[in-house]
Amino acid sequence: MDTLKALLVILMSSVLVNNYVLNKFLGICPFLGVSKKLDQAAGMGTAVTFVMLVATAVTWPIQTFVLDKLGLGYLQTIVFILVIATLVQFVEIILKKYIPALHKSLGVYLPLITTNCAVLGVTINNIKDGYNFLEAMVSSLGCGLGFLLAMVLFAGVRSRLDSANIPESFKGLPVTLAAASIVSMSFMGFAGVVDKLFA
Amino acid sequence: MEKQSKLSILLKGFIKENPVFVLVLGTCPTLAVTDSVSRALGMGIAAALVLICSNIVISALRKVIPDKVRIPSYIVIIAGFVTIIQMLMNAYLPDLFTALGTYLALIVVNCIILGRAEMFASKHTVLESALDGIGMGGGFTLALFCMGTVREILGSGSFLGFKIPFLQDYSIPFFTQAAGGFFVFGVLIAVVNKITKGKAISKKGFGCANCPSRTTCQENPENLDSAKEAK
Numbered sequence: 001m002d003t004l005k006a007l008l009v010i011l012m013s014s015v016l017v018n019n020y021v022l023n024k025f026l027g028i029c030p031f032l033g034v035s036k037k038l039d040q041a042a043g044m045g046t047a048v049t050f051v052m053l054v055a056t057a058v059t060w061p062i063q064t065f066v067l068d069k070l071g072l073g074y075l076q077t078i079v080f081i082l083v084i085a086t087l088v089q090f091v092e093i094i095l096k097k098y099i100p101a102l103h104k105s106l107g108v109y110l111p112l113i114t115t116n117c118a119v120l121g122v123t124i125n126n127i128k129d130g131y132n133f134l135e136a137m138v139s140s141l142g143c144g145l146g147f148l149l150a151m152v153l154f155a156g157v158r159s160r161l162d163s164a165n166i167p168e169s170f171k172g173l174p175v176t177l178a179a180a181s182i183v184s185m186s187f188m189g190f191a192g193v194v195d196k197l198f199a
Numbered sequence: 200m201e202k203q204s205k206l207s208i209l210l211k212g213f214i215k216e217n218p219v220f221v222l223v224l225g226t227c228p229t230l231a232v233t234d235s236v237s238r239a240l241g242m243g244i245a246a247a248l249v250l251i252c253s254n255i256v257i258s259a260l261r262k263v264i265p266d267k268v269r270i271p272s273y274i275v276i277i278a279g280f281v282t283i284i285q286m287l288m289n290a291y292l293p294d295l296f297t298a299l300g301t302y303l304a305l306i307v308v309n310c311i312i313l314g315r316a317e318m319f320a321s322k323h324t325v326l327e328s329a330l331d332g333i334g335m336g337g338g339f340t341l342a343l344f345c346m347g348t349v350r351e352i353l354g355s356g357s358f359l360g361f362k363i364p365f366l367q368d369y370s371i372p373f374f375t376q377a378a379g380g381f382f383v384f385g386v387l388i389a390v391v392n393k394i395t396k397g398k399a400i401s402k403k404g405f406g407c408a409n410c411p412s413r414t415t416c417q418e419n420p421e422n423l424d425s426a427k428e429a430k
Contacts, residue, residue, distance in 0.1 A: 078278040125301055
């Protein structure tokens with residue numbers, strides 16, 4: 001029961017409180033770039049969640065059983081980025097071959113994720129926070145879902161911006177960032193909720 | 200003439216092609232570590248060092264690296280330098296190392312560095328690439344410093360940790376929080392837009408050309424036409 005509670009806390013806090021985009025500022029490029037249309041935002045969010053899960057499933061054992069065992073911890077950054085880059089390629093090839101329908105909907109987003117700092121950030125943070133394998137997987141699921149949630153919510157906010165009357169020098173990115181600031185503010189309301197909920 | 204162009208390579212990164220405010224690259228660290236000036240400066244200098252070193256090495260190896268595997272090779276070179284910086288900082292500046300945390304490792308995926316490698320270092324001589332690295336790295340540090348200054352003065356009422364007498368009593372914590380980061384960044388870009396109106400180079404064919412998100416990014420001018428058709 002305690003394990004389940006701990007996992008729930010990790011899941012909820014990584015979705016709402018420590019949201020990767022709105023609180024830790026990771027994965028801002030796709031957040032700003034691919035959030036104009038709802039379907040694309042949802043596609044990107046799903047693809048990132050998927051890659052985060054797979055990447056954690058591979059990097060956690062590598063860190064624990066190879067790097068830590070052999071005292072090669074300092075190679076973490078190099079190994080992780082290469083593993084993620086290769087992995088994304090593999091996933092793309094496999095999806096293309098065996099599940100073409102899924103590849104069609106997620107395929108375009110996969111190559112972009114290689115250099116998405118949220119994926120590398122999740123794998124490194126999981127090691128840093130000292131999670132065991134199950135906790136690490138739950139935490140990456142939560143981070144992915146949090147990313148998806150932020151993308152979808154923000155796509156809704158941005159569709160309202162189209163009809164707004166914006167001052168000349170604020171057009172484009174500045175007003176998008178101001179909108180992101182307000183969305184991020186609304187997420188600040190969740191701080192403390194999770195601890196109280198499961199206390 | 201030759202000297203002039205070298206000087207312009209060095210200087211363009213600071214304002215005209217500022218990687219953060221004009222090209223809007225490397226947004227993640229810009230927002231994440233700028234809640235205080237010391238963190239912003241630490242991050243800026245670390246990223247600038249990686250950028251200068253990787254620019255030099257990549258441009259020296261530009262004839263050796265096969266075209267097909269250039270991106271993975273660049274990533275390995277960059278990751279190597281990031282690891283060196285991490286070790287050096289851990290040894291000599293342990294406080295800053297703890298303060299920057301994961302963001303230090305994430306310099307690897309900072310698109311400024313890969314972007315300059317692909318756009319500049321792979322096509323120019325070692326000296327020019329080094330100057331470009333200094334300019335772009337300096338511009339990045341400058342931008343981070345601006346963000347950090349605004350956020351620390353308004354948010355904590357201090358500068359580099361020194362308390363400012365009057366502001367100290369009326370600090371606005373909003374600015375040190377995540378939401379304030381987005382807001383300050385948006386306003387600063389708007390200010391740069393206003394100042395450089397018409398003078399700054401457009402994003403077209405520059406900032407986007409190497410961004411991994413370019414095929415789906417709706418900010419990319421190349422995708423604007425297709426987006427309009429879709430409507």
